[in-house]
Amino acid sequence: NDSQVKIRGFRIELGEIEVALSQYPIISQTVVSVEEEGDNKQLVAYLILEKEKSLTIDELRAYLKKQLPEYMIPSSYVVMESFPLTPNGKVDRKALSASEHNRLKVSDNYIAPRSPIEEMLIGIWCNILQIEKIGVNDNFFELGGHSLLAIKAILQIQRCFDIELSVRNIFEFPTIASLSEKVLNSNNRVSKQATSIVKADRSKSLPLSFAQQRLWFLAQFEPNSSLYNTYRTILLRGTINIIALEKNINEIIKRHESLRTRFSTFLDQPVQIIEDDLYITLETIDLTHLSEMESRQKSVELITQSATKTFDLSRLPLIRVVLVLLSDESAVLLLSIHHIVSDGWSMNIFLEEMSCFYQSFIFGKPSSLKPLSIQYLDYALWQRDRLSGE
Helix, strand or coil: CCCEEEECCEEEEHHHHHHHHHCCCCEEEEEEEEEEECCEEEEEEEEEECCCCCCCHHHHHHHHCCCCCHHHCCCEEEECCCCCECCCCCECHHHHHCCCCEECCCCCCCCCCCCHHHHHHHHHHHHHHCCCCCCCCCECCCCCCCHHHHHHHHHHHHHHHCCCCCHHHHHHCCEHHHHHHHHHCCCCHHHHHHHHCCCCCCCCCCCCCHHHHHHHHHHHHCCCCCCCEEEEEEEEECCCCHHHHHHHHHHHHHHCHHHHEEEEEECCEEEEEECCCCCCCCEEEECCCCCHHHHHHHHHHHHHHHHHCCCCCCCCCCEEEEEEEEECCEEEEEEEEECCCCCHHHHHHHHHHHHHHHHHHHHCCCCCCCCCCCCHHHHHHHHHHHHCCC
């Protein structure tokens, strides 16, 4: 029976899964197949949705859990406009397996890694699950993970952090956010490992971290995409010292190598190139002559432009800062940085340091921030060393 398959010891009727999926309100047609990657077999559901409809994996899995046992729930979901057909008018399953289409998103609430541990864990998961983008609240099993992949993940996590974990832990803590807490609290070994990161030799070819490498490859396929821009809008109150603010931003750029980093290739591999100096001019847009309503509308337009303007990873800067003056006592700072050199965690550090440096420049006092002993590059090389030699 071609519709009956065996995966991880379970006999599964593909037709039963297709019936359950076809009963979901906005799915008009569906085909479920088995795809293999090495020794790993997984169920993939191909879907045709009703026009102008959309859904997420979270929604679909919540529905399927009420209809099917866990082992019959597909790992991946691909949305298509139509299915390829054979000359006989049947669905061409081989063409389906070879196709590249829009995979459903896990959720609309992507949250980037906020700490080195979360970034490390995401790097491991992305590598094992073959997924390009994972948020800290995404569920390992809803991303397509299963017990065999969980074993592989735990082995890599144990080697990376030099801690003891069991496969049960990934079932108990199935998100990056929860698992990172478990890793951090594992006999405090992880915090001790931070001291093992040493300053790397800058004279050699400088590879990317795993997270950077994924983003670099994505940028090669979609060079004009703003999807991986990280941005913040900061409302500033009081009199703004524009000169001090510009100095402030450039002091942070001077402090962090990643903000002076561009990307190239060496022997067909992506590499980091860190420039010694980079000074950016703070672009200032004055809207004080407009009415309050006009100013609000224009500022929203500028926020959208700043957030969606693309970066060229081979050229500096990969940071863009715009100051929009709303009145004599208020302004909005638009901060946009490519995700390859910044994430939600480092963006918070940027804002904290900006506040510290600004106060120092205003009052003419030296900064209380100590020089950084290591940079992101050092972490990237440490990460590669920890995860090499699987």
